[in-house]
Structure formats: C-alpha cells, structure tokens
Amino acid sequence: ETGVTQTPRHLVMGMTxxxxxxxxxxxxxxxMYWYKQSAKKPxxxxxxYSLEERVENNSVPSRFSPECPNSSHLFLHLHxxxxxxSALYLCASSPQPVSSYNSPLHFGNGTRLTVT
Amino acid sequence: GQQVMQIPQYQHVQEGEDFTTYCNSSTTLSNIxxxxxxxxxxxxxxxxxxxxxxxxxxxxxxxQFGEAKKNSxxxxxxxxxxxxxxxxxxxxxxxxxxxxxxxxxxxxx
Numbered sequence: 678e679t680g681v682t683q684t685p686r687h688l689v690m691g692m693t694x695x696x697x698x699x700x701x702x703x704x705x706x707x708x709m710y711w712y713k714q715s716a717k718k719p720x721x722x723x724x725x726y727s728l729e730e731r732v733e734n735n736s737v738p739s740r741f742s743p744e745c746p747n748s749s750h751l752f753l754h755l756h757x758x759x760x761x762x763s764a765l766y767l768c769a770s771s772p773q774p775v776s777s778y779n780s781p782l783h784f785g786n787g788t789r790l791t792v793t
Numbered sequence: 794g795q796q797v798m799q800i801p802q803y804q805h806v807q808e809g810e811d812f813t814t815y816c817n818s819s820t821t822l823s824n825i826x827x828x829x830x831x832x833x834x835x836x837x838x839x840x841x842x843x844x845x846x847x848x849x850x851x852x853x854x855x856x857q858f859g860e861a862k863k864n865s866x867x868x869x870x871x872x873x874x875x876x877x878x879x880x881x882x883x884x885x886x887x888x889x890x891x892x893x894x895x896x897x898x899x900x901x902x
Contacts, residue, residue, distance in 0.1 A: 708888075710890075718894075719881075719892050719893060719894045719895065720836070720881070720892040722889055722890065722891065725888050725889070727888065732888045733887075733888050733889060735889070767835060767836070774888050775885050775888060775889065775890040781826060781838035781841060782826075782828075782836070782838060782883075782890060783838070784835040784836050784837070785835060786834070786835050787835055
C-alpha cells in the first residue's frame with residue numbers, strides 16, 4: 678500500500694477511444710503530479726497541481742487533459758492518443774510543492790497504457 | 794528546466810561487490826533526491842541531500858552531495874540481490890522535480 682492509488686493498473690485503448698486515469702492519495706498531501714515513463718527514457722513530468730491549481734504544464738499535447746477536483750484526487754483524461762503514447766503513467770503526491778524543501782514524492786503503482 | 798546527467802546507465806555486479814551511481818549537473822543545485830524503482834514497481838523515495846558536502850548513510854547505502862552542489866553519488870557496499878532495480882537522482886527547479894535517466898543495477902547471485 679503506497680498511500681497513492683491509481684486505477685486502472687492496465688489499460689488498452691484504440692486511437693479513437695476516450696478514457697480516463699484516476700489517482701487518489703490518502704496522505705493529506707497538497708501537491709499532485711502526473712509523470713510519464715517510457716522504455717529507455719527518463720521520467721517525464723507532465724502536470725503539477727498545488728492545492729488543486731495547475732502550476733505546471735510541461736508542454737504536453739492537448740490529447741492529455743488533467744483534472745484535479747480536490748486535493749485528494751487527480752485525473753488524466755485521454756482522447757485520440759497515438760501509439761507512441763503507450764507508457765507507464767505515474768501519479769505522485771507530496772506534502773508541499775517540490776519548491777519547498779523536504780517534499781519527496783510518493784508514487785502510485787502506475788497505469789500501464791497501451792494504445793493500439 | 795534543470796537537467797542532470799546520470800552515469801552509468803547500466804551496471805552488472807556480482808553479489809557482494811560494491812556499486813556506485815553518479816549524478817552531475819552543470820549548475821548549482823538547491824538539493825537532490827534519490828529514488829529506487831524495483832523491476833515492475835514504482836519509484837520510492839530514498840533520501841534528500843541539501844547541504845554542501847553532505848554525507849548520509851542508510852545501512853549499506855551512502856549518499857554524498859558534492860562541495861559545489863553540482864554532483865551527487867549513491868554508493869552501495871556489498872550488494873545483495875534485493876538491491877536490484879533502477880536508481881534515479883532528481884533535482885528541483887521551481888515546482889518541477891526533474892529525474893535523471895537512472896542507473897539500472899543487476900546483481901548476479
């Protein structure tokens with residue numbers, strides 16, 4: 678149990694589908710993140726939310742749309758994805774935004790996404 | 794954004810041998826974090842270094858932050874099969890935490 682729960686664990690979708698990834702943190706943290714992890718690439722930051730406000734959008738294509746309805750929940754809405762979007766999508770949370778010292782990230786188990 | 798180079802990319806060792814991974818930056822870092830990701834798992838926070846020249850130990854793991862705060866290392870003494878995984882350094886720039894490419898460690902029993 679990581680304290681950060683992601684669903685689903687695995688997702689296969691066609692390029693014309695619309696799906697959503699869900700993340701829930703039970704740690705009382707104020708910041709949440711989406712990262713993308715592809716094979717042979719470093720972890721890529723996608724979005725950062727601090728107190729439900731988006732503070733970072735790392736030049737992510739518009740086919741990825743984040744939503745943070747409250748400080749415990751984070752969604753990533755997906756539509757018209759491409760095969761190269763297949764990756765492990767990791768959600769994380771931290772007590773405060775990383776700009777504060779001593780704010781390590783707590784990751785969920787990730788959603789393994791395959792786009793066919 | 795802030796970038797770090799991490800070397801080596803891969804390291805294969807015999808159980809009992811030592812292991813070191815390095816992170817290097819061209820700019821001065823405010824702090825550096827280290828994470829471990831087991832195969833099939835997610836990154837898990839290990840430690841954060843903040844002070845110039847700081848050295849911290851966790852059992853067989855020793856973490857160092859360079860005097861100029863531009864580099865850091867993680868050293869494992871007498872590796873065990875449980876040490877298998879990818880070790881990442883990560884640095885802060887504003888609200889971003891940017892990860893290095895990681896060093897994938899395999900340990901032969």
